[in-house]
Amino acid sequence: MVFSDLFFLFVFLPAFILLYRLGGWLDDRHSPDQLNPSHCWRNAVLVVFSLLFYAWGEPVYVLLMIVTVLLNYLSALWMVRSVSTRKIALVTGLVMNLLILGSFKYLGFFARTLDSLGLEVPVPEISLPIGISFYIFQSVSYLVDVYRSDAPAQRRYADLLLYISMFPQLIAGPIVRYDTIAREINSRNASAEDIYDGVFRFLIGLGKKVILANQFSEISDRFLVDGLGSLSTGGAWVGILAFTFQIYFDFSGYSDMAIGIGRCLGFHFKENFNHPYCCDTITDFWRRWHMSLGSFFRDYVYIPLGGNRRRQWFNILVVWFLTGMWHGASWNFIIWGLYFGLIIMVEKFTIIPWKDRIPRPLLHVYALLIVVLGWGIFYFDDMGALATFFQAIFGASDHPTDFTVEGALFDNFWLWITAILFCMPVRRWVSSVPERLMPGHMGIVGNITLLSRLVVATVILVISVALLIGATNNAFLYTRF
Amino acid sequence: MKRAYIFLTLIGGLFLGLAIIFMFFPRPSFSEVERRELKEFPEFSFSRLFDGSFTSDVSSWFSDSQPFRDDFMTLSMTIKKGMALQRGEGDDQFVFHQTGDVGADLMPGGMDEADKKAAYALREQADREIPEGDISAADGEESKMSKSGILIVGSGDKVRALMNFGGSPASGNPYVAMVNAYHQALGPRVKVYSMVVPIAMEFYCPEEARKRPGLYKSQLPTIKHIYSSLSPEVHAVNAYTALSDHVHEDIYLRTDHHWAPLGAYYAACEFARVAGVHVPQLSEFDENVIHRFIGSMYGYSKDISVKNAPEDFVYHTPKDKSYTTTFTVMDVDKDFRVVGEGRPFKTQFFKKFKDGSGNAYLTFMGSDFLIAKVETGVKNGRKLAILKDSYGNAVPGYLFGSFEEVHVLDFRYFPHNIVDYCRRNGITDFLFVNNIFNACSSGVAARSKALLTRKDSSFSLPAKKNEAPAATEAPVEDTQAEEAEDGQTSVVATEAEEEEEEEEDDDGKSVGEMAKK
Numbered sequence: 001m002v003f004s005d006l007f008f009l010f011v012f013l014p015a016f017i018l019l020y021r022l023g024g025w026l027d028d029r030h031s032p033d034q035l036n037p038s039h040c041w042r043n044a045v046l047v048v049f050s051l052l053f054y055a056w057g058e059p060v061y062v063l064l065m066i067v068t069v070l071l072n073y074l075s076a077l078w079m080v081r082s083v084s085t086r087k088i089a090l091v092t093g094l095v096m097n098l099l100i101l102g103s104f105k106y107l108g109f110f111a112r113t114l115d116s117l118g119l120e121v122p123v124p125e126i127s128l129p130i131g132i133s134f135y136i137f138q139s140v141s142y143l144v145d146v147y148r149s150d151a152p153a154q155r156r157y158a159d160l161l162l163y164i165s166m167f168p169q170l171i172a173g174p175i176v177r178y179d180t181i182a183r184e185i186n187s188r189n190a191s192a193e194d195i196y197d198g199v200f201r202f203l204i205g206l207g208k209k210v211i212l213a214n215q216f217s218e219i220s221d222r223f224l225v226d227g228l229g230s231l232s233t234g235g236a237w238v239g240i241l242a243f244t245f246q247i248y249f250d251f252s253g254y255s256d257m258a259i260g261i262g263r264c265l266g267f268h269f270k271e272n273f274n275h276p277y278c279c280d281t282i283t284d285f286w287r288r289w290h291m292s293l294g295s296f297f298r299d300y301v302y303i304p305l306g307g308n309r310r311r312q313w314f315n316i317l318v319v320w321f322l323t324g325m326w327h328g329a330s331w332n333f334i335i336w337g338l339y340f341g342l343i344i345m346v347e348k349f350t351i352i353p354w355k356d357r358i359p360r361p362l363l364h365v366y367a368l369l370i371v372v373l374g375w376g377i378f379y380f381d382d383m384g385a386l387a388t389f390f391q392a393i394f395g396a397s398d399h400p401t402d403f404t405v406e407g408a409l410f411d412n413f414w415l416w417i418t419a420i421l422f423c424m425p426v427r428r429w430v431s432s433v434p435e436r437l438m439p440g441h442m443g444i445v446g447n448i449t450l451l452s453r454l455v456v457a458t459v460i461l462v463i464s465v466a467l468l469i470g471a472t473n474n475a476f477l478y479t480r481f
Numbered sequence: 482m483k484r485a486y487i488f489l490t491l492i493g494g495l496f497l498g499l500a501i502i503f504m505f506f507p508r509p510s511f512s513e514v515e516r517r518e519l520k521e522f523p524e525f526s527f528s529r530l531f532d533g534s535f536t537s538d539v540s541s542w543f544s545d546s547q548p549f550r551d552d553f554m555t556l557s558m559t560i561k562k563g564m565a566l567q568r569g570e571g572d573d574q575f576v577f578h579q580t581g582d583v584g585a586d587l588m589p590g591g592m593d594e595a596d597k598k599a600a601y602a603l604r605e606q607a608d609r610e611i612p613e614g615d616i617s618a619a620d621g622e623e624s625k626m627s628k629s630g631i632l633i634v635g636s637g638d639k640v641r642a643l644m645n646f647g648g649s650p651a652s653g654n655p656y657v658a659m660v661n662a663y664h665q666a667l668g669p670r671v672k673v674y675s676m677v678v679p680i681a682m683e684f685y686c687p688e689e690a691r692k693r694p695g696l697y698k699s700q701l702p703t704i705k706h707i708y709s710s711l712s713p714e715v716h717a718v719n720a721y722t723a724l725s726d727h728v729h730e731d732i733y734l735r736t737d738h739h740w741a742p743l744g745a746y747y748a749a750c751e752f753a754r755v756a757g758v759h760v761p762q763l764s765e766f767d768e769n770v771i772h773r774f775i776g777s778m779y780g781y782s783k784d785i786s787v788k789n790a791p792e793d794f795v796y797h798t799p800k801d802k803s804y805t806t807t808f809t810v811m812d813v814d815k816d817f818r819v820v821g822e823g824r825p826f827k828t829q830f831f832k833k834f835k836d837g838s839g840n841a842y843l844t845f846m847g848s849d850f851l852i853a854k855v856e857t858g859v860k861n862g863r864k865l866a867i868l869k870d871s872y873g874n875a876v877p878g879y880l881f882g883s884f885e886e887v888h889v890l891d892f893r894y895f896p897h898n899i900v901d902y903c904r905r906n907g908i909t910d911f912l913f914v915n916n917i918f919n920a921c922s923s924g925v926a927a928r929s930k931a932l933l934t935r936k937d938s939s940f941s942l943p944a945k946k947n948e949a950p951a952a953t954e955a956p957v958e959d960t961q962a963e964e965a966e967d968g969q970t971s972v973v974a975t976e977a978e979e980e981e982e983e984e985e986d987d988d989g990k991s992v993g994e995m996a997k998k
Contacts, residue, residue: 001536001540005540005544006503006543006544006547007539007540007543007544009500010500010503010543011500011503011543014497014500014504055536056536056540057533057536057537059530059531059532059533059536060531060533192482192485192486193482195489196485196488199488199489200488203492215561215564410565411564411565413564414563414564414565415564446484447484450484450488453488454488454491454492457488457492458491458492458495461492461495461496461499462556463560465499466554466556466557466560467557468544469547469550469553469557471544
């Protein structure tokens with residue numbers, strides 16, 4: 001199941017809301033301490049619905065996830081019970097997690113690579129469980145946080161299962177660190193304000209995905225999938241630009257929906273995107289894109305390896321190699337990761353020291369160019385297609401442009417404009433306008449905000465429903481992970 | 482705090498309203514817009530539950546069969562159209578989308594050596610010269626390409642939607658071999674005729690659009706190649722010129738992929754001339770009109786401007802009603818294979834449809850799953866069999882005053898040995914009526930050819946090589962059912978999907994892909 005699906009929106013969600021509220025009512029009635037009500041029933045509903053959500057798409061692999069959580073639960077308890085062998089417990093837990101991830105996601109890749117090097121290796125066909133990259137990383141985060149005593153080990157298996165399998169963030173992130181929400185598992189509060197913000201955030205995410213990302217995916221498919229055989233230079237550029245918007249709105253939209261639902265439940269997930277296309281260097285870009293992944297690698301790989309104190313070059317390359325590899329079990333992803341790693345290293349000694357001397361628009365163009373070309377590497381896991389694409393984009397194709405390019409631009413003109421607009425922090429600007437025009441009149445400001453939010457929410461809901469009906473493929477790009 | 486409640490109440494109310502509609506209102510099973518049956522709730526089985534197909538089918542069913550679906554689809558198309566930069570008068574911006582070639586360029590498999598030699602040898606024969614046609618009918622019109630590869634010409638209530646043709650002359654070779662084989666098998670006493678009908682794109686593509694590379698490919702070379710390759714004893718019927726001479730009349734439907742009955746009339750006249758029989762003037766037919774017809778192009782193009790330009794579907798019935806029509810209807814399973822044959826019964830050839838019906842083209846016989854036999858009052862010793870696709874449906878009605886009997890056979894749903902059938906019924910003239918897509922399809926040719934040698938009344942037709950689309954693609958187009966006004970429930974496979982599915986056998990990305998989007 002995915003969020004931008006009518007069945008999720010109009011069957012799963014209503015059922016969940018109803019039962020969750022019921023659970024909340026039961027909790028409140030049976031709680032001896034009204035200030036700290038038990039979350040027993042609420043959490044039970046959340047866990048059950050999360051498992052249903054996952055099982056809907058993976059009826060068999062849901063067991064894998066349940067077992068993974070169990071293994072992590074036991075490892076953490078071992079760590080806590082026996083201080084002398086806690087390192088062994090950590091290592092065992094990490095190895096198990098990585099073995100699971102490795103087998104289900106990378107075994108085929110390793111086998112194919114060895115095979116292409118000449119070694120006779122049978123290539124297994126293993127289907128990738130949805131969300132495995134996310135939940136394994138969250139498990140790793142849990143074990144390390146417990147080891148470092150940043151958070152206490154979970155005494156209850158059900159609560160750990162809740163953290164890992166929570167449906168808002170299970171399938172496509174953000175990667176929620178255990179210490180972020182450990183307390184909130186059993187003590188959280190969602191006021192009307194929280195729900196107001198959460199619902200609005202969810203709808204923004206839905207709009208980004210359905211209204212923007214889905215339309216861009218049609219354009220990018222037209223050039224980069226269907227039209228690859230006769231790709232013109234203009235077509236390559238339009239295709240990859242469409243993909244640039246597609247992946248941003250797809251992924252950030254999903255993160256918005258996750259954060260929104262989390263907020264409604266009383267969880268406060270950290271932001272995952274900060275207007276990445278407003279970056280000025282690649283270093284800056286990666287501090288704005290998929291921030292939960294970046295901070296995961298920083299805290300759990302880069303710093304443990306020595307960070308910038310020891311063998312910095314090596315550490316950076318390792319992190320970027322892993323970043324690339326996390327995105328997919330194919331060489332183009334690894335190249336993509338290393339591409340950014342190298343550029344970031346080069347930036348450290350060239351652009352960053354001189355950043356104030358270089359005009360910002362120039363930096364901005366430079367950074368976006370690198371990012372867009374990077375998406376070109378990211379898009380094609382077939383090397384032949386990748387080569388075709390790069391030949392076309394640098395001018396070595398049959399024709400510089402064709403009429404389909406004009407069509408893609410003019411027939412979707414307002415889509416492009418809207419997309420460019422929403423890459424920028426419009427919400428911040430727009431919400432600050434009433435405050436600046438009428439300082440001190442918080443009441444009127446509040447009403448204007450309410451009115452505009454009502455209009456936006458209604459429009460998004462109605463348009464998204466219309467676009468979803470009859471739309472077919474709707475899978476998130478990042479559900480491959 | 483209060484604002485939060487206001488927002489949540491209003492938005493929650495809207496959401497709840499939608500949820501109630503989607504969960505509890507009756508769900509449609511058929512889409513007028515897309516002319517297909519909508520998904521049904523999937524059957525449950527533990528194996529399907531565990532491999533994930535049951536749950537994904539439930540999600541698909543839920544999305545596919547939404548209440549008020551067609552209204553939402555219309556809204557969705559209006560929104561998508563709103564994203565375009567509105568162009569002013571005289572602005573000739575065009576947007577095109579090449580959807581790939583129809584027809585293979587190479588000699589496709591399925592033809593044996595002898596056929597290939599025969600086909601090549603006959604190209605030496607005198608060219609069956611067809612003069613250039615009048616392709617200027619839509620010059621000066623503005624046009625744009627809808628997202629699915631359909632060219633939209635004109636504006637307002639005169640919009641015309643055109644399907645693209647990208648085939649090449651050689652792709653007609655299997656068809657030629659098939660027609661020649663029929664000529665061989667039926668013997669010297671049966672005259673064989675071939676009518677290849679061009680599609681509207683040929684004549685109605687504006688000049689500006691024709692100039693753009695890769696969009697317009699003339700069908701004339703292909704038709705000429707086919708006709709010049711036919712065996713010299715086979716009679717080629719030049720429908721191309723017959724249509725070209727009348728382009729300024731309504732000979733093609735604007736909102737559907739078929740020709741209009743008037744176009745079929747002119748083609749029938751040309752056939753009659755070649756066959757040496759008489760067809761009355763048009764004024765000697767009764768004219769019938771179905772108003773506000775919107776055809777298949779709305780669903781294919783997903784463009785709202787087609788919906789906003791309904792047309793009159795004008796067809797003609799003979800004034801002399803002394804002919805009797807007998808149908809033998811086939812039982813067809815959901816994969817469109819004939820699994821049984823009903824008993825013949827007498828009925829009306831022309832079915833009535835109401836104004837606004839999207840199924841006006843089903844007026845002729847109401848279905849393709851049958852054999853139609855029309856016995857007329859004519860006494861000239863001539864009996865005609867027509868082997869046709871959906872384009873051929875519009876032709877027989879004009880020939881009831883020209884032959885003693887007219888047999889209408891669909892190459893997809895004919896379960897007998899066709900040679901035996903012709904012998905038993907004393908057929909003297911055998912006419913192929915096919916649109917140019919089917920004439921360029923080796924799958925169609927193979928299927929038609931198989932009718933020459935199949936055992937009579939065996940119900941296993943050659944397996945369709947068409948695969949179901951992957952789960953991530955458009956829903957499979959199914960049959961549509963429509964209650965005809967005379968109470969008979971007719972089931973007709975949506976024509977173009979049938980035809981295009983054939984092409985996919987050899988032609989990779991083809992028009993079928995476009996139709997499925």
